[in-house]
Amino acid sequence: MLPARVDIVEVGPRDGLQNEPGTIALADKLALIHALADAGLTRIEAGAFVNPKWVPQMADSEAVFAGIERTLGVRYSALTPNRKGFERAQAAGADEVAIFAAASEAFSEKNLNCSIAESLDRFAEVARAAREHAIPLRGYISCVLGCPYSGEVEPTLCLDIAQELLAMGCYEISLGDTIGVGTAAHTERLLEHLLPHIHADKLAVHMHDTYGQGLTNIYRALQMGIAVVDSSVAGLGGCPYAKGASGNVATEDVLYLLNGLGIEHGADLHKVMHAGARICERLNKSNNSRAAKALLSKP
Ligand SMILES: CC(C)(COP(=O)([O-])OP(=O)([O-])OC[C@H]1O[C@@H](n2cnc3c(N)ncnc32)[C@H](O)[C@@H]1OP(=O)([O-])[O-])[C@@H](O)C(=O)NCCC(=O)NCCSC(=O)C[C@@](C)(O)CC(=O)[O-]
Numbered sequence: 001m002l003p004a005r006v007d008i009v010e011v012g013p014r015d016g017l018q019n020e021p022g023t024i025a026l027a028d029k030l031a032l033i034h035a036l037a038d039a040g041l042t043r044i045e046a047g048a049f050v051n052p053k054w055v056p057q058m059a060d061s062e063a064v065f066a067g068i069e070r071t072l073g074v075r076y077s078a079l080t081p082n083r084k085g086f087e088r089a090q091a092a093g094a095d096e097v098a099i100f101a102a103a104s105e106a107f108s109e110k111n112l113n114c115s116i117a118e119s120l121d122r123f124a125e126v127a128r129a130a131r132e133h134a135i136p137l138r139g140y141i142s143c144v145l146g147c148p149y150s151g152e153v154e155p156t157l158c159l160d161i162a163q164e165l166l167a168m169g170c171y172e173i174s175l176g177d178t179i180g181v182g183t184a185a186h187t188e189r190l191l192e193h194l195l196p197h198i199h200a201d202k203l204a205v206h207m208h209d210t211y212g213q214g215l216t217n218i219y220r221a222l223q224m225g226i227a228v229v230d231s232s233v234a235g236l237g238g239c240p241y242a243k244g245a246s247g248n249v250a251t252e253d254v255l256y257l258l259n260g261l262g263i264e265h266g267a268d269l270h271k272v273m274h275a276g277a278r279i280c281e282r283l284n285k286s287n288n289s290r291a292a293k294a295l296l297s298k299p
Contacts, residue, residue: 003227005264007043008251009174009204010036012279013064014045014079015248016236018057020283026060028282030067032275036233037071039271041251045098048079049088055240065092077138081112082122086129097130098174099123100140101165103158106149107142107178111241120164127168139165140206144175144190145182145217148242155193162198172204174230177217179245180210184220191224200225207249209235209288214249215257222263229254234276235288250289252276270295 013033017024033046046068047061061078068076077096080086089097101119102108108116123139130137144158162173175190182190187205194203205221205228207214218229231254237247255269273292280287287293 001225002222002261002263003225005227006222006258007228008041008254008265008267009043009045009228009230010041010233010251011045011206011230011248012036012233012236012251012276014048014058015230015239016232016234018048018055019238019240020057022283024057024283026063026067028279029060029064032233032279033064033068033076034071035275035278036272037074039275040267041272042074042266044074044076046076046078046094047092049085049092050079050081062088062092065094075136080126081119083125083129086126090129090133090135094135096136096138097126098138098140099126099165099168099170100142101161102142102147102178103153103161104143104147104150107147107241110149111142111239116161120161123165124168127170131169137168137170139168139170139173140176141165141173142176142178142239145177145186146179148179148245155190158190159194159197162194162203166198166202172202172228173198174204174206174228176206176230177208177214178239179242180208180214182207182217183211183213184216187217187220188224191221191226195224201227204228204230206230208237208239208245208247209249210244210246215253218249218254219257222261233272233289234280234292236276236279236283247288250276250292252289252292252295256291
């Protein structure tokens with residue numbers, strides 16, 4: 001059965017922008033975040049407190065958080081890979097922080113410069129600090145449906161990591177198809193493995209759209225009881241550690257799907273679409289949302 005309501009986690013300002021080649025003006029980032037909040041999106045990942053040497057686009061995350069004119073009821077979150085990242089996020093005023101493990105040793109080494117086990121030790125420190133400061137903690141697992149370096153990924157490893165992240169205190173685990181290779185069959189296989197052990201309300205899906213499977217995978221996940229979906233306005237993004245991977249499934253496309261299914265989500269598709277069109281114009285890039293392109297071309 002499909003859920004009556006789906007929460008969208010808008011990752012455009014972080015996942016969407018982290019891989020952009022050119023400089024992005026702080027004002028453009030802030031305008032995007034404000035437009036997304038104005039469109040009714042209540043969970044917005046606004047930045048990442050990672051090593052700026054590795055992800056320069058997120059180097060101004062302090063300034064981003066300082067510049068946000070907060071909308072009541074919106075949670076502005078950030079990625080925090082380690083204690084230092086947590087301290088930066090807390091000082092900047094992030095409402096929520098996210099730790100991000102990988103279900104592939106090779107990807108963990110590239111993305112975090114350490115093994116999965118070492119990353120979990122670092123995350124435990126972040127989790128302790130988050131608990132001390134009463135800051136909600138979200139967990140990601142990357143490469144759940146495939147790894148750019150080592151190929152197939154076993155669902156058993158995803159389950160082990162998810163359980164460890166939940167035990168640390170994550171209120172939700174976002175399952176990332178980082179390179180967008182999975183199909184509905186892969187999504188189903190993963191969720192069939194996880195759901196007997198982890199309740200659906202502790203899971204979210206984070207589908208990149210490289211092979212055009214994002215929406216289909218999300219639909220399969222909704223059918224299996226998942227009610228939190230990560231997406232990126234205009235389908236912006238990619239991962240600096242997964243060459244060739246395209247952005248997340250576009251928020252506008254997810255909203256169009258949810259509208260068609262009669263599922264409540266609380267966002268205004270047209271406002272999101274205009275936010276997407278504006279940032280694409282500012283970045284001088286094409287819009288990857290099929291729904292936005294169709295709607296914007298209507299007379
Ligand atoms: C994990 C680290 C930090 C390890 O960082 P490191 O460089 O490997 O290791 P280190 O701990 O030895 O530190 C070296 C230097 O980095 C500094 N440093 C250390 N930590 C921080 C920090 N938090 N903020 C600022 N600076 C930091 C530290 O102070 C030191 O500075 P130095 O002494 O050389 O001047 C690094 O490898 C890193 O930042 N990686 C980037 C990870 C990243 O942002 N990846 C992209 C996002 S993840 C993703 O896209 C997947 C996801 C979530 O979207 C889900 C999906 O799609 O599947």
